[in-house]
Amino acid sequence: MEQHVLVVFPHPDDETFGCGGTIAQFVKSGVPVTYICATLGQMGRNMGKPFFATRESLPNIREAELDEACQAIGIKRVIKLGLRDKTIEFEDPELLIDRIEQILQEIRPSLVLTHYPGFAVHPDHNALGEVTIRAIARLPVQERPVVYAHAFARDCQEVLGPPDIVNDISSVSELKLAAVRAHRSQSQMFLSKIASEKRKKQSSKNQFSHMLQRESFWTYRF
Ligand SMILES: [Zn+2]
Numbered sequence: 001m002e003q004h005v006l007v008v009f010p011h012p013d014d015e016t017f018g019c020g021g022t023i024a025q026f027v028k029s030g031v032p033v034t035y036i037c038a039t040l041g042q043m044g045r046n047m048g049k050p051f052f053a054t055r056e057s058l059p060n061i062r063e064a065e066l067d068e069a070c071q072a073i074g075i076k077r078v079i080k081l082g083l084r085d086k087t088i089e090f091e092d093p094e095l096l097i098d099r100i101e102q103i104l105q106e107i108r109p110s111l112v113l114t115h116y117p118g119f120a121v122h123p124d125h126n127a128l129g130e131v132t133i134r135a136i137a138r139l140p141v142q143e144r145p146v147v148y149a150h151a152f153a154r155d156c157q158e159v160l161g162p163p164d165i166v167n168d169i170s171s172v173s174e175l176k177l178a179a180v181r182a183h184r185s186q187s188q189m190f191l192s193k194i195a196s197e198k199r200k201k202q203s204s205k206n207q208f209s210h211m212l213q214r215e216s217f218w219t220y221r222f
Pocket residue numbers: 010011014122125
């Protein structure tokens with residue numbers, strides 16, 4: 001059993017879409033989970049349909065959505081770093097590494113969930129995954145937590161091979177769905193698209209139901 005799971009992602013919703021089920025399972029089995037959420041996703045382009053957000057209100061809306069989603073999957077502690085969305089790659093990496101190292105020293109996680117640097121598509125994902133790995137690499141080998149890295153670049157299977165952790169989350173799919181719904185500004189459009197595609201194409205519907213059944217990770221090799 002894990003002692004403490006630390007989750008490190010840049011955007012409100014990364015925790016839900018990538019590993020909401022896995023987190024919910026850890027919480028259910030009594031493992032404390034702490035989430036470092038680096039930004040409030042304030043540069044996101046989805047403002048709701050019909051619009052319910054503006055550029056000014058978006059960070060507050062996404063923060064409230066984040067809190068609701070964390071409640072749904074059971075995360076009790078969220079450390080919000082307050083960085084600006086879409087700018088993590090321009091931050092001083094040493095400062096970020098120091099910050100993450102401090103948190104690692106404080107909570108001593110046995111497992112860290114983060115993005116696989118270089119294989120996580122968005123520059124924020126890759127940059128934060130990178131500094132997280134570098135912060136962990138500063139720890140002596142025997143003190144390092146295991147890292148489950150989330151990857152979804154087109155070539156990730158080709159380069160990394162198949163994911164070694166394929167987690168069946170069907171027992172908590174309802175909790176993950178509740179968290180997806182909580183991220184309303186991000187999920188509303190595709191949820192209604194899926195609903196309207198019921199009788200026609202099945203592709204995005206299948207993809208979504210797959211997301212509620214399984215979550216996959218690559219164990220990071222230092
Ligand atoms: Zn993201």
